[in-house]
Amino acid sequence: MRALLMTEPGDARQSQVADVDVPRPGAGEVAIDVAYSGLNFMDVMARRGDPGYAKSWPYRPGLEIAGTVREVGANVVGLAVGDRVAAVPDGGGLAEVAIARAGLTVPVPAEVSLRTAAAVPLGLATAMLLLSEAGRFAPGDSVLVHSASGGIGSALAQLVPLLGGGRLIGTVGRPEKVEVALKSGYDVAIARDEMDADAIRAANEGRGVDVILDPLGTSALALDLDVAATGARIVLFGNASGGALDALPPAGRLIGGNITVTGFSHRGLVAGAPQRVARAIRGTLDLLAGGRLDFPVTELADLTEVPPAHDLLAEGRGAGKYVVRVTG
Numbered sequence: 001m002r003a004l005l006m007t008e009p010g011d012a013r014q015s016q017v018a019d020v021d022v023p024r025p026g027a028g029e030v031a032i033d034v035a036y037s038g039l040n041f042m043d044v045m046a047r048r049g050d051p052g053y054a055k056s057w058p059y060r061p062g063l064e065i066a067g068t069v070r071e072v073g074a075n076v077v078g079l080a081v082g083d084r085v086a087a088v089p090d091g092g093g094l095a096e097v098a099i100a101r102a103g104l105t106v107p108v109p110a111e112v113s114l115r116t117a118a119a120v121p122l123g124l125a126t127a128m129l130l131l132s133e134a135g136r137f138a139p140g141d142s143v144l145v146h147s148a149s150g151g152i153g154s155a156l157a158q159l160v161p162l163l164g165g166g167r168l169i170g171t172v173g174r175p176e177k178v179e180v181a182l183k184s185g186y187d188v189a190i191a192r193d194e195m196d197a198d199a200i201r202a203a204n205e206g207r208g209v210d211v212i213l214d215p216l217g218t219s220a221l222a223l224d225l226d227v228a229a230t231g232a233r234i235v236l237f238g239n240a241s242g243g244a245l246d247a248l249p250p251a252g253r254l255i256g257g258n259i260t261v262t263g264f265s266h267r268g269l270v271a272g273a274p275q276r277v278a279r280a281i282r283g284t285l286d287l288l289a290g291g292r293l294d295f296p297v298t299e300l301a302d303l304t305e306v307p308p309a310h311d312l313l314a315e316g317r318g319a320g321k322y323v324v325r326v327t328g
């Protein structure tokens with residue numbers, strides 16, 4: 001079968017589509033014929049060799065898929081060959097066949113295309129968990145999202161209004177991405193070189209922000225604290241630059257401001273509380289099936305188009321969410 005392989009840490013030159021053996025499911029696992037696979041910045045972090053992302057080299061990337069069950073391992077109940085599913089594989093999802101734990105494999109309702117479903121297990125599910133769990137989002141809350149024009153940012157642009165959010169403000173790394181964020185649904189988008197507390201407060205009609213979703217390591221944390229409303233939740237969920245992380249802020253600001261600073265990791269939940277990830281996948285698939293949620297994606301036609309698309313993400317030039325057609 002065809003699979004994307006990253007031979008060693010590097011860039012697109014170390015990524016190639018290779019012919020590899022078809023994997024078989026172990027106990028508690030299923031093998032899935034992959035119709036579509038989602039692209040994610042975490043595969044870029046693995047590719048560039050950030051510690052903890054690729055377990056070994058050569059590395060087989062791909063962390064979210066949709067397709068049909070091909071083979072069921074021992075002790076799996078509730079899933080059968082031919083079922084349409086979305087799943088979180090433990091890597092190896094950018095391939096014609098991938099293995100996932102049954103507990104992280106969720107049936108896809110008939111109303112949802114496998115193309116859209118491929119953006120759910122990591123992309124939409126992360127956006128949902130950031131809001132509902134880590135961010136303790138409540139209707140009416142204003143939300144600030146850094147890296148607003150990317151995959152997670154565009155998922156949040158769909159979910160926040162659906163869940164009854166107030167002002168939705170995004171920041172982006174390049175001026176040309178302001179338009180992308182606005183088109184996807186942000187009320188205001190600010191380029192990073194113009195991003196300061198005054199601009200963000202002005203964007204929120206003079207008020208502090210209730211929920212701040214920040215994948216920029218700790219580089220924007222001082223600003224986040226500056227614009228946080230009383231009772232705000234700041235969720236740190238990434239470290240796009242891969243740089244060193246600063247210490248957490250002085251407790252006095254947190255106590256005095258009733259501010260929560262919390263972390264979020266999809267990977268951490270997959271390891272320690274997979275049922276919460278599965279629930280978020282199910283919940284977002286149901287919203288899509290009911291027609292309440294739409295999630296536009298850009299489709300790549302073949303696995304060979306993934307390395308240049310990873311380049312776009314690595315250079316901060318991506319726009320929205322990408323999925324690749326594998327066998328669909």
Ligand SMILES: NC(=O)c1ccc[n+]([C@@H]2O[C@H](COP(=O)([O-])OP(=O)(O)OC[C@H]3O[C@@H](n4cnc5c(N)ncnc54)[C@H](OP(=O)(O)O)[C@@H]3O)[C@@H](O)[C@H]2O)c1
Pocket residue numbers: 039040041042122126146147148149150151152153171172173174177215216237238239240241242264265266267313314315316317318319320
């Ligand atoms: N914790 C979790 O479980 C989890 C799950 C999924 C994603 N994430 C994080 O969420 C962020 C978005 O992920 P995504 O998959 O949707 O990717 P993406 O947004 O499509 O692409 C990554 C974005 O990161 C931003 N960025 C900031 N500093 C960068 C740097 N030094 N190099 C490259 N890009 C940089 C760029 O946007 P701007 O320049 O506009 O900021 C870039 O477009 C990533 O940081 C990712 O690691 C975390």
